[in-house]
Amino acid sequence: MRMIVTKLIQLVVVLLVVSFLSFMLINLLPGDPAEVIIPFGTPQARAQLRHDIGTDKPLPQQYAHWLNNVLHGNLGQDYQTHQQASTIIKQALPKSLQLLFYAEVLALLIAIPLGVFSAYRAGSVADRIANLTVFGLLSVPDFILLFLLTYYLGVKNRVFPVIYPTNTSGVSGWFKAWFLPAASLAAGQLAVYMRLLRTDMIATLQEDYITMAKSKGLTNGRILWRHALRPSSFSLLTATGLSVGALIGGAFIVEVIYSIPGMGLTLFNAISQRQYVLLQACVLVIAVGYVLINFVVDILYSVLDPRIRHARAAA
């Protein structure tokens, strides 16, 4: 319990710093917002504008004002387009989450059976081939995989769309529309998951209770799936949680290439069109999401793994 309270205090501090850095981003960027809004305005008009949007006040006061707005769900309004950043993000975030979910499920669906199998047949030819393939997958950046898949499955054989379709019909349409980007993101995750599971599983299979289960005459399948998998999946769980966090920001190159209107593309557009308020909002949302997910994983990990729990209790 004490550990959770300490972690919560740490979380609040980190969130405050993260929000402050996101806030500072807009102040550090080149260019005065007042000049962006009225490029040819008189100095008086600009001064008036600075007063209106509050950029003439001291920084701490601006930050407090901004933070208050953010906590009330108001992420600011763009100076040029006058769109609410929160409205844009509300549309973009679900897209990114769908991609994330699809990719993770795909990766786990392949990684778990593969990891269990190669641990069971550790050292065999099949295990080596699986390991080499996976090592290769680790070295392929997601965007390169996306290009390869796009060309062979989208351009040469028109199985999947080469760019994100704006309207999809039905469940199969949904699966098709997201498959290429999700698969290219899943490949890297899959490699990490499979390796972690394999290593942990090999260790678990050395345990006495596995020998016991074997001597009781349980089938291999039952031993692997019912007895060995769960105690071997702590690292896998952690890695999944962490990569969900990492993908929030890391998927954005894939989003940009495949034109998925998610957080990544929004961020990219905000940068290229110099919509700093939107940029700030995106960075804030992504970073806060990342911090929160890492926090949850951290807590879950220590709840699930008795070794960590006891090490901390002893400390």
Added chain:
Amino acid sequence: MPEQPRSPIPLEESIETGSAPHGATGLDPIPAVAQAIAIEAAPVHHGKRKLGIGAWISIVWLAAITGSAILAPILPIAPVDARYPEIVRKGPGTAGHILGGDSIGHDLFSRLIWGARNSLTVGVCAVGIGFLVGGLLGLLAGYHRGRFETVVVAILDILLSFPALVLALSLSIFLRGRVILGVQMTGLMTVILALGIIAIPAIARIARASTLTWSQREFVLAARAQGAKNRRIVFREVLPNVLPAMLSFACLAVAVVIVAEAALSIIGAGIGPDKATWGNIINDGRGDLTTGEAPHIVFCASAVIFLTVMSLNYLGDTIRQRFDVRESAI
């Protein structure tokens, strides 16, 4: 007599759990990934001091790509900016141009070699910055402990709480065109500095974790008993032992930075749109891939990135195994 390192918790405990009293949660994202990459990738050579075939292939590839990058100006290849209208979108095997041309008629082969020059420069320099700053911070934090360590770890945690590519992108926008220490930042310097800053926390963590275990060893105690100064102990006793772990991580880091540079180029925040980099080649060829007209542009650049990244990963892994770098090596 130098003072004993101060520590908020008993030292034995921090050794046993292999983690620090604060900050490290057993969940460090970077080491977790690095470990995942490193787990039994190369065949284990028990006691043998011979390099495997994979390691040799990696070394030969990296040597070839580095050599041609350095020698690019004197190699008998087409000039980097020369355009040949007759080879626009022509595939590999065109007479006089081994890999053919890109979408505006550059010689793809020469473009790739000049691209290696930029991409490798970014990779090596950025990791160099991360190595110098991060390594020093980690080493000092791990050795001196106390309040200094608390502050360093807090800063690292905060840097790590931003998604790396988002932070790199923000930094690269922020730094572009600024004057820093009296130097006008060019596109190349911007990207190097941005990616270097990203590399600092991960490298610092590795260095600190490694230093924590090594500085508890008997030979450090012996050196201290003989009256060695802290500076001598850190640089002559601890550093040589920490270096292999950092070196193996540096190989992985160069690979990550090369990919990140390509990613930044693809979204238009790289070292400049007209410069030859692997990322720019991919970005320029994207359109011809989706139309199916000239997929070789993207494929050639992708293959070069893939081989380089794979070699660096494999080599980093080999180094790790050779020195048997384990955080719990006590």
